[in-house]
Amino acid sequence: MAVFCLDGKTALVTGSSRGIGQAIAVSMAEAGARTVISGRNVDTCESVARSIREDGGHAMAATADIGDEPSLELLVQQVEREFGTIDILICNAASNSHFGSLLDFNAEAFRKMMDNNVASALTLAKLCVPAMKAQRDGVIILISSLAGLFGFRDLGPYGLSKAADISLVQHLAVELGEHNIRANAIAPGVVKTEFARPMWDDRQRAAPMLAATPLGRLGEPADIAGAVTFLASDAASFITGQTLVIDGGLSASGV
Ligand SMILES: NC(=O)c1ccc[n+]([C@@H]2O[C@H](COP(=O)([O-])OP(=O)(O)OC[C@H]3O[C@@H](n4cnc5c(N)ncnc54)[C@H](OP(=O)(O)O)[C@@H]3O)[C@@H](O)[C@H]2O)c1
Structure with a gap:
């Protein structure tokens, strides 16, 4: 359907060499977008880009570390040079450098996480918004x-x-709406990727979550990808500043 089509658009997806980001990138390419596969490892990025091209899509690989501002600047310059203006920015890469009690909180690890998970999105928005405007x-x-x-x-x-990401899209939506730039977030529940392995690999931990999930299973990367592609398309042209929960109904169960 034309309203879901991303023909002629360029989409940059950070952290798209595996997991949720890879599924998003494949879905974007299937919808017609020129898709940029990014991560820190050139070989894995190249491999995903190649596989998209072999399936008839348009994709390029471009490495960057979201924790390194100059590398994000180079990333945006490279994409603009090779694929033109970035129409769709997907900030997907993130890190979790502290798995454990809040009381074992480490200020250095927390700063790193805020840099990777929040500041990098703001930096990328700052770099991409002038052309979007x-x-x-x-x-x-x-x-x-x-x-x-x-x-x-x-x-x-x-x-x-x-939580800061959810606030960030609300502020971006308010500030950029007059330029017809939309900002939204996705809030996935547990999705079976390497990143979330401690949450699903441990049966004892996963069992109560599964029991409380109406759809009776954990998420797969493809469960997230379609919703992101929808939000990127004209089908979502009046949706901005929102957070879409994708969790198999876990948060609706009241448990
Ligand atoms: N899986 C879940 O259950 C779950 C639930 C809620 C939210 N999320 C969110 O979903 C997003 C994707 O997670 P995932 O589960 O798909 O993780 P994943 O399978 O571990 O994939 C992470 C991707 O990000 C890249 N990456 C990691 N650190 C990076 C850095 N410093 N700079 C650039 N790229 C980096 C990785 O490639 P390289 O290592 O080669 O750089 C890889 O492509 C994250 O924002 C995560 O917080 C996940």
């Missing part, structure tokens, strides 16, 4: 987390950074 069209999507909305054991400092 010039064309009066742009989409920014942050991958937050259910842990940004509710309390979870062992995820406190990470959850704080993800």
Whole structure:
């Protein structure tokens, strides 16, 4: 359907060499976007980009470390040179350098997480928005987390950074709406990736979560990708400043 089509758009997806970001990038490319695969490892980025091209899509690989501002500047310059203006910015890469009690909180680890999970999105927005403003069209999507909305054991400092992402899209939406730039977030529940392995690999921890999830399973990367592609498309042209929860109904269960 035309309203879901991303033909002619360029989408930059950070952290798209595996996991949720890879699924988002594949979905964007299937919808017609020129898609940028990014992460720190050139080989894994190249491999995902190549596989998209082999399936008939448009994709390029471009490495960057979200914790390193100059590398984000170079990333945006490279994409603009090779693919033109970034129409869709997906801030997906993140880190969790503190899994455990809040009381074992480490200020240095927390600062790193805020840099990676919040400041990098703001930096990328700052770099991409001037061109979006010039064309009066742009989409920014942050991958937050259910842990940004509710309390979870062992995820406190990470959850704080993800709550900041939810606030960030609200502020971006208010500031950029007049330029027809939309900003939204996705808050996934547990999705079976390497990143979340401590949450799902441990049966004892996963069992109560599964029992409280109406759809009776944990998430897969593809469960997140379609919703992100929808939010990036004209089908979502009047949606901004929102956070879409994708958790199999866990947060609706009241448990
Ligand atoms: N999985 C879940 O249950 C879950 C739930 C809620 C929210 N989320 C959020 O979803 C997003 C994706 O998570 P995921 O589970 O898909 O993780 P993942 O499978 O571990 O993938 C992470 C991706 O980010 C890249 N990356 C990691 N650190 C980076 C850095 N410093 N600079 C640039 N790229 C970096 C990785 O590539 P390299 O290592 O090669 O750089 C990889 O492509 C994150 O924002 C996470 O907070 C995940």
